[in-house]
Amino acid sequence: MATEQRPEPFVLRWGIVGTGLIASWFVGDLVRYPNGEKSEDNIKHVIQAVASCSSIEKAESFAQKHLAGSGIDPQLYDSYDKLYADPNVDIVYIATPHTLHNQNALDSIKAGKHVLCEKPMAVNAKQAQKMVVAARERGVFLMEAVWTRFFPLVKEFQKLIHVDKAIGTPKRAVFDFGLDMPIDKAPAGSRLRDVRLGAGSLLDIGIYPITWAALALHQHPSRTEHGADEEQPVVTSSLTLNGGADEISTVVLNYPKGQAQAICSSTYLYQSAAEFGRVEGTEGSIHVSGLAASKPGSLILKRKGEKEIFKDFEFEGFGFFYEADAVARDIRVGRKENETMPLAETLRVLTLIDRVRQQNGLIYPQDDE
Numbered sequence: 629m630a631t632e633q634r635p636e637p638f639v640l641r642w643g644i645v646g647t648g649l650i651a652s653w654f655v656g657d658l659v660r661y662p663n664g665e666k667s668e669d670n671i672k673h674v675i676q677a678v679a680s681c682s683s684i685e686k687a688e689s690f691a692q693k694h695l696a697g698s699g700i701d702p703q704l705y706d707s708y709d710k711l712y713a714d715p716n717v718d719i720v721y722i723a724t725p726h727t728l729h730n731q732n733a734l735d736s737i738k739a740g741k742h743v744l745c746e747k748p749m750a751v752n753a754k755q756a757q758k759m760v761v762a763a764r765e766r767g768v769f770l771m772e773a774v775w776t777r778f779f780p781l782v783k784e785f786q787k788l789i790h791v792d793k794a795i796g797t798p799k800r801a802v803f804d805f806g807l808d809m810p811i812d813k814a815p816a817g818s819r820l821r822d823v824r825l826g827a828g829s830l831l832d833i834g835i836y837p838i839t840w841a842a843l844a845l846h847q848h849p850s851r852t853e854h855g856a857d858e859e860q861p862v863v864t865s866s867l868t869l870n871g872g873a874d875e876i877s878t879v880v881l882n883y884p885k886g887q888a889q890a891i892c893s894s895t896y897l898y899q900s901a902a903e904f905g906r907v908e909g910t911e912g913s914i915h916v917s918g919l920a921a922s923k924p925g926s927l928i929l930k931r932k933g934e935k936e937i938f939k940d941f942e943f944e945g946f947g948f949f950y951e952a953d954a955v956a957r958d959i960r961v962g963r964k965e966n967e968t969m970p971l972a973e974t975l976r977v978l979t980l981i982d983r984v985r986q987q988n989g990l991i992y993p994q995d996d997e
C-alpha cells in the first residue's frame with residue numbers, strides 16, 4: 629500500500645526587526661503552529677533571525693522568552709543592518725516605533741528583502757509613497773501589517789454587507805478603539821508619549837476604526853475582480869492633544885456617493901466597550917465585539933423583524949498567522965502586494981490621516997523631512 633506523502637511546505641524565513649511588544653506577539657503566533665498546522669496552504673513560517681538595535685543581550689532574551697522550546701533557534705543580531713544582510717532572511721518584519729518604519733523599510737528593500745511593516749506604515753503618506761516606489765523599483769513585496777483585515781470574521785463581515793446585502797444598503801458606521809493608557813502615565817521616551825516616535829492615539833489605534841469604516845461602507849471584499857471603489861470621503865475631525873500627541877480623536881467621514889457616514893473614534897483615556905462598533909443599513913445592522921477593534925471576536929447580525937444571529941470567531945493565539953499566511957501565499961507566487969491590504973489602501977488611509985492631522989495641528993518632526 630502506497631503511503632500518502634504530504635507535499636513539501638512553502639517555507640518563509642522571517643527576520644524580526646525590533647524586540648518589543650508586537651514582535652513578541654507576532655513570533656508567538658508563528659511558532660504556535662510551527663509545522664503549518666493552522667495553514668490551509670501548506671505554509672511553514674520560520675523565525676530565521678532576530679535583531680535588536682539595543683544589544684545582543686536584548687535579542688537573546690527575546691529569543692529565550694518567546695522561542696525557547698519551539699525548536700526554532702534564530703540567528704541573533706545586535707544591529708538591524710546585519711539582519712538585512714543575512715542571505716537566509718526572505719522577509720523582514722518591522723516591529724519598531726512608527727517613525728522608524730520608513731528607514732527600516734527602505735534599508736530592507738535596498739537589501740532586496742520583502743517587507744511586512746507594522747502599522748502605520750509611515751507617519752505620513754509622503755513617506756509611505758517613497759516606500760512603495762522603492763519596493764516597486766526593487767521588485768520586492770511590501771505590505772502594511774493591518775492584521776485585523778485578515779481575520780475570518782472580517783471576511784464574513786464584508787461578505788454579509790457587500791455580497792449577501794444582509795443589512796441592505798450600509799448607511800452609517802460607528803467604530804471606537806479606546807485603551808486605558810493615558811499619555812501622562814506612559815514612561816518618558818516611550819513611543820506612546822514621545823512625538824519623535826509618532827505618539828498619539830490616531831496613528832496608533834485610530835487607524836482601526838477608520839479601517840472598519842472602509843470595510844463597512846465602501847470596500848468590496850474582492851476588489852480586483854469587481855473593481856475597487858476608491859472614494860475618498862470628506863473628512864471632519866477633532867483631536868485633543870496632550871504634550872503634542874493626541875489623546876482623543878474623533879473623525880467623521882462623509883461618503884457623498886454612497887450617502888453614508890462613519891464616526892471613528894479613539895482614545896488613550898478609557899477602555900472601549902466590548903461591542904466596539906456597528907454598521908447600520910437600510911435593512912438591519914451588524915454589531916462587532918471583541919478584545920479591541922484590532923482583535924474582533926464575534927458579530928451579531930440584526931435584520932429588521934428577524935431573530936438576531938450571533939457568530940463567534942474566537943481562536944487560540946492573537947491571530948497573526950492569518951496575516952502571515954496571506955503574505956506567504958503572495959510571496960510563493962511572486963506577487964508584490966496583497967489584495968486584502970493593497971498599497972493603494974495604505975496610501976488612501978494615510979492621506980486621510982494627514983488631513984485629520986492638518987485640521988488639528990498634529991505635527992511630527994518627520995513631517996518636514
Ligand SMILES: NC(=O)C1=CN([C@@H]2O[C@H](COP(=O)(O)OP(=O)(O)OC[C@H]3O[C@@H](n4cnc5c(N)ncnc54)[C@H](OP(=O)(O)O)[C@@H]3O)[C@@H](O)[C@H]2O)C=CC1
Nearest residue numbers: 646647648649650651680681682723724725726746747748
Ligand atoms: N498590529 C498590532 O496589533 C500592533 C502593532 N503595533 C505596532 O508595532 C510597532 C511597535 O510597537 P510596540 O511593539 O508596542 O513597541 P515597543 O516599544 O514595545 O517596541 C518597539 C521596539 O523597537 C525597537 N526600537 C528601535 N529604535 C527604538 C527607539 N528609538 N525607541 C524605542 N524602541 C526602539 C526596540 O527594539 P530593539 O531595542 O530590540 O531594537 C523596541 O523594543 C508600532 O508601530 C505599533 O503601531 C504595536 C502593538 C500592536
Ligand SMILES: O=C1OC[C@@H](O)[C@H](O)[C@H]1O
Nearest residue numbers: 747807832833920922923
Ligand atoms: O492593537 C493595538 O493595541 C495596542 C496598541 O498600542 C497597538 O499599537 C495597536 O495596534
